[in-house]
Amino acid sequence: MIYRPYGRTGKDVSTIGFGAMRFGDVDNVDACTEMVVHAAERGITYFDTAPKYFGTRSEERIGEGLRELRRREMPYYLSSKTFESTESGIRREIEAQLKRLDVDAIDFYHMWCITDLAGWHERKKNGVIEAFLKLKEEGLIRHVCVSSHLIGDEIKELLDEDVFEGVLFGYSAYNYRTRVAAFDAIKRKNLGCVVMNPLGGGLIPQNPDMFNFIRTDENETIVQAALRFLIAHQEITVSLVGFGEKSHIDEAVEAVENFAPLGGPELEKIKAAGSTSFEGICTGCQYCLGSCPEEIRIPQLMDAYNQLILRGENELIGRLKYHWHVPFDEAAKCIECGRCEDACTQHLNIIERLAEIVEIGARAE
Numbered sequence: 001m002i003y004r005p006y007g008r009t010g011k012d013v014s015t016i017g018f019g020a021m022r023f024g025d026v027d028n029v030d031a032c033t034e035m036v037v038h039a040a041e042r043g044i045t046y047f048d049t050a051p052k053y054f055g056t057r058s059e060e061r062i063g064e065g066l067r068e069l070r071r072r073e074m075p076y077y078l079s080s081k082t083f084e085s086t087e088s089g090i091r092r093e094i095e096a097q098l099k100r101l102d103v104d105a106i107d108f109y110h111m112w113c114i115t116d117l118a119g120w121h122e123r124k125k126n127g128v129i130e131a132f133l134k135l136k137e138e139g140l141i142r143h144v145c146v147s148s149h150l151i152g153d154e155i156k157e158l159l160d161e162d163v164f165e166g167v168l169f170g171y172s173a174y175n176y177r178t179r180v181a182a183f184d185a186i187k188r189k190n191l192g193c194v195v196m197n198p199l200g201g202g203l204i205p206q207n208p209d210m211f212n213f214i215r216t217d218e219n220e221t222i223v224q225a226a227l228r229f230l231i232a233h234q235e236i237t238v239s240l241v242g243f244g245e246k247s248h249i250d251e252a253v254e255a256v257e258n259f260a261p262l263g264g265p266e267l268e269k270i271k272a273a274g275s276t277s278f279e280g281i282c283t284g285c286q287y288c289l290g291s292c293p294e295e296i297r298i299p300q301l302m303d304a305y306n307q308l309i310l311r312g313e314n315e316l317i318g319r320l321k322y323h324w325h326v327p328f329d330e331a332a333k334c335i336e337c338g339r340c341e342d343a344c345t346q347h348l349n350i351i352e353r354l355a356e357i358v359e360i361g362a363r364a365e
């Protein structure tokens, strides 16, 4: 395992992190604890959870796993998050989290999911920074962090806040062009940098041929190549992987252990080989869920649109008809209110895409 300094905190953490949002059987307490222990045995020390993964069960399972790590005197760092922005809301949330996680403090605590600057200014107005600093002063959290889906100059503005010690954002072999500005800010401010969604919401393993450009060793799997691509970025402290079973942990750890690290020039070569057409892909994060007054199934429709980008019209048609069973005329119900676009973490032009799907549907019928 490789360990890297988390910004200026003085802590070294494992470069592969345990993302606790994909437990195969979250209700099986023993199996989840075993996964946490297995990860620690393979050298993972960074464990990331959140209050809404599987309801509150992800935090509960991580709490039980960490209790076992303490019993075995194995090292770990804990990361979690909150959407709350008022002092009373944050206090209520963290008290419940500390109980579920069975710890006295959370190492890396994130202001969760900043999707636009207006929302960030609103949270600031509510006193989120002061509330986090108070928790730190009281020893309930150790480091103030932020999780963001902003891109370009917006993320620069967010990270210019002096309060942050680390940042978490989505980054992978298909969206790297939209995140370059973040790395400038991270280097300048010496922040810890954790990236999530390293497999592009499953798109990379589902389309290994298209992502072949990230492979530098014929023995590595596409998952390992995708992770090695991330680890080659010296600015990235931790790449979070959502583990569903123990074998996923082994596969990720082997990406670090069994292959020679990529050098800077090799990384640049891979980036240059990547097609710009991978930009604008829906990651399946589902943050748009519930935003549509017409109850249009946006994640399913945008997933099908991914197929259009990656494989062409017939794949879109097949995906909607046979995989999702969503009729084309569902896209035609759009009243262009824009709520889904405001919620979309990837800033996709959903309205235009829905119109295009309607046209394709008309042609197909």
Ligand code: SF4
Pocket (backbone or CB within 6 Å): 291, 292, 293, 294, 295, 296, 298, 333, 334, 335, 336, 337, 338, 339, 340, 341, 350, 351, 354
């Ligand atoms: S823009 Fe269309 S798809 Fe998006 S929330 Fe509004 S009605 Fe729904």
Ligand code: SF4
Pocket (backbone or CB within 6 Å): 281, 282, 283, 284, 285, 286, 287, 288, 289, 298, 299, 302, 343, 344, 345, 346, 347, 348, 350
């Ligand atoms: S449309 Fe946007 S918010 Fe919705 S699942 Fe896709 S990337 Fe996420």
